[in-house]
Amino acid sequence: MKRVDPTPAATPTRRTGRTVLLLAAGLAAWIAAYVAILPVSRFMTFRVLGLGPASHLGESVAFFLYDTPKVLLLLALIVFFVGIVRSFFTAERTRAILAGKRESVGNVLAALLGVVTPFCSCSAVPLFLGFVEVGIPLGVTFSFLVSAPMVNEVALVLLFGLFGWKVAALYLATGLTIAIAAGCVLGRMKPERHVEPWVYESMRTKATFEGERLGFTGRVGKGVEAVRDVVGKVWPWVLAGIAVGAGIHGYAPEGLLASFMGKSAWWSVPAAVVIGVPMYSNAAGIIPVVEALLGKGAALGTVLAFMMSVIALSLPEIVILRKVLRPPLIAAFVGVVASGILLVGWLFNAVL
Amino acid sequence: MKIQVLGTGCAKCKQLTANAEKAVAELGLGVPVEKVEDVREIMKFRVLSTPALVVDGTVKSLGRVLTPEAIKDLLRV
Numbered sequence: 001m002k003r004v005d006p007t008p009a010a011t012p013t014r015r016t017g018r019t020v021l022l023l024a025a026g027l028a029a030w031i032a033a034y035v036a037i038l039p040v041s042r043f044m045t046f047r048v049l050g051l052g053p054a055s056h057l058g059e060s061v062a063f064f065l066y067d068t069p070k071v072l073l074l075l076a077l078i079v080f081f082v083g084i085v086r087s088f089f090t091a092e093r094t095r096a097i098l099a100g101k102r103e104s105v106g107n108v109l110a111a112l113l114g115v116v117t118p119f120c121s122c123s124a125v126p127l128f129l130g131f132v133e134v135g136i137p138l139g140v141t142f143s144f145l146v147s148a149p150m151v152n153e154v155a156l157v158l159l160f161g162l163f164g165w166k167v168a169a170l171y172l173a174t175g176l177t178i179a180i181a182a183g184c185v186l187g188r189m190k191p192e193r194h195v196e197p198w199v200y201e202s203m204r205t206k207a208t209f210e211g212e213r214l215g216f217t218g219r220v221g222k223g224v225e226a227v228r229d230v231v232g233k234v235w236p237w238v239l240a241g242i243a244v245g246a247g248i249h250g251y252a253p254e255g256l257l258a259s260f261m262g263k264s265a266w267w268s269v270p271a272a273v274v275i276g277v278p279m280y281s282n283a284a285g286i287i288p289v290v291e292a293l294l295g296k297g298a299a300l301g302t303v304l305a306f307m308m309s310v311i312a313l314s315l316p317e318i319v320i321l322r323k324v325l326r327p328p329l330i331a332a333f334v335g336v337v338a339s340g341i342l343l344v345g346w347l348f349n350a351v352l
Numbered sequence: 353m354k355i356q357v358l359g360t361g362c363a364k365c366k367q368l369t370a371n372a373e374k375a376v377a378e379l380g381l382g383v384p385v386e387k388v389e390d391v392r393e394i395m396k397f398r399v400l401s402t403p404a405l406v407v408d409g410t411v412k413s414l415g416r417v418l419t420p421e422a423i424k425d426l427l428r429v
Contacts, residue, residue, distance in 0.1 A: 090414070091401045091414075092400055092414075095400060118401070118415060120362070120364065120401075120415070122359070122360055122362030122363075122364065122365065122402060123401040123415060125391050126395065126400055126401060126402055127400050129391070130395075130398070130400040133398075198392065225416075324391070
C-alpha cells in the first residue's frame with residue numbers, strides 16, 4: 001500500500017486536506033472513465049476490430065468490452081465506500097451489539113449487521129465461537145452466518161448496476177428475510193444438542209486486542225485497502241463471468257433457456273439450488289453470468305435462486321463449520337437455508 | 353520475540369504468513385513465524401476474525417492481510 005508521506009511536517013489537518021484533494025481527483029477520474037466506456041467499447045468493436053454490429057462475434061465482443069470496465073468500475077467505487085463504512089463495524093462491535101439481545105429482535109439485528117460487518121467464510125468458526133461465548137443464541141448466530149455472505153455489498157451493487165434498483169431491493173429484502181427466518185427456525189430446533197461439546201468448555205483468557213484508532217485519512221486508507229483486496233481478488237472471476245456471459249449473449253438464441261429455465265418449468269428452481277449449493281464463487285463472478293442468462297429468457301426467480309445458493313452456501317464453508325457443528329445441525333442449516341432460497345425462487349417466478 | 357499467525361488455512365492466512373516472514377527476514381530478526389491452525393488454539397486468543405497477527409502473545413491485527421511494511425512497523429516498536 002502506498003503510504004501518505006509521513007514526514008513530520010505533515011500535520012493532521014494537512015494530511016486530511018491532501019486526502020480530500022486526492023479523493024476528489026479520484027472521483028473525477030472515475031466519472032470520466034465511466035462516461036467513456038460506451039463510446040470507447042463501440043469504437044473498439046466496430047471500427048478498430050471492424051466487426052459487424054449484427055454479427056454474433058460483434059455482439060459478443062461489444063458486450064465484453066462494455067461490461068468488463070463497467071462492472072469493474074462500479075465494483076471499485078462501491079468497495080471503496082463500503083470499506084470506509086466497514087471500518088466502523090468490526091466483528092467485535094457487532095458481537096457487543098448482539099450480546100444480550102432476545103431471539104426475534106436478535107435475529108433481525110444479526111441479519112442487518114451481517115450486511116455491513118466484514119466477513120470471510122474462513123472466519124466463520126472463530127466468529128461462531130466468539131458469539132456462543134458471550135451467550136448470543138445459536139439462532140441469532142445463524143441469522144448472521146446466512147446474511148453475511150449472501151447479502152453483501154458486491155451482490156447489491158452489481159444487481160443495481162446491471163438490473164436496476166428493483167431487483168437489488170428485492171434481493172436485499174428476500175435475502176434478509178431468509179436469514180431472519182432461517183435463524184428463527186434453527187433456533188427452535190434446540191441446536192445446542194448438536195454443537196461439538198468442546199465449544200462449551202470454558203475458554204477463559206483475557207481479550208488482548210485493543211481497537212485501532214482511525215482518523216479520516218485512516219478510514220479512506222481502509223477504503224483503498226478494500227479496493228485493492230476485493231477488486232484485486234475478484235477481477236479474474238469478473239472477467240471469466242463476463243466472457244461466459246458474452247458468449248451466451250452473442251451465440252445462444254433468444255429464448256433458448258426459456259424452455260428449461262423459464263417460469264413454466266417448476267423444477268428449474270430446485271435444480272438451480274441443487275447445482276448452486278456446492279458451487280463456490282462470489283457475487284462478482286456469478287452476476288455477469290446471471291445477466292446473460294436473464295437476457296436469454298431464464299426466469300428471474302430461477303436465476304436469483306441460483307445466485308443465492310452459490311454465494312450463501314458452499315462446500316468450503318460447510319467443511320469449516322463441521323469443526324464446531326455435528327452433522328445433523330449442518331444438515332439442518334443447509335436444509336433450512338436452501339428451502340428459503342427455493343421459496344424465494346418460486347415466489348419470484350409466480351409474482352413477476 | 354514470538355510471532356504467530358492465527359488462521360484456519362485460508363488464502364488470506366497464507367498471505368499474511370508470507371508477509372510476516374518477509375518482514376522478519378527484512379528486519380533480520382531471525383525468528384520463525386509460527387502458524388496456528390487449530391481452532392481451539394486460535395480461540396485461546398479470543399479473536400473473532402482471522403487471519404490475526406500475534407506478537408509476544410498480544411493480538412496486533414485482526415481479519416486483515418497486513419503488508420510486509422505494516423508488519424515491520426509493528427515489529428519495530
